[in-house]
Amino acid sequence: MEDKKINEETLNKIYRNAHIALQSISDLLEETDDEKMKAELKDQYDGYEKIIGEISSYMAELKIEPKDINALKKGFMRSAIKLKTLADNSRTHLADMMLQGTIMGITELYTTMRSNGESVTEETRALVQKLLDFEEECESKLKSLL
Secondary structure: OHHHHHHHHHHHHHHHHHHHHHHHHHHHHOOOOOHHHHHHHHHHHHHHHHHHHHHHHHHHHOOOOOOOOOHHHHHHHHHHHHHHHHOOOOHHHHHHHHHHHHHHHHHHHHHHHHHHHHHOOHHHHHHHHHHHHHHHHHHHHHHOOO
């Protein structure tokens, strides 16, 4: 029973992790006119959206209701991005902002797997790994934009 709860919590953590990235990308897309940055953000958006779909489908199979980030946190994130890009919306600054968030996401995924990896299903481990691999790929691409 405990493992089932840990599996559910892990799925919700990775679901929220990917949704936070999606929300941040959406907010940043509104703040840039740089075509190279827009293209990278759109690619990342599509990648996160695909992974969220896979997580959501698996959660539906398990009859788990996804817990999204709350409206207050979304509003805070949007405000923080608006504020941080007000004076500087350059490609380098936006890439740095995204890189910081991506590294936080990667760290959270490693921490989640270190503490819950033994107690989750193989499918959940695979989804965590898929998201982790994607975020590490994003990290590499963002570094090239600095």
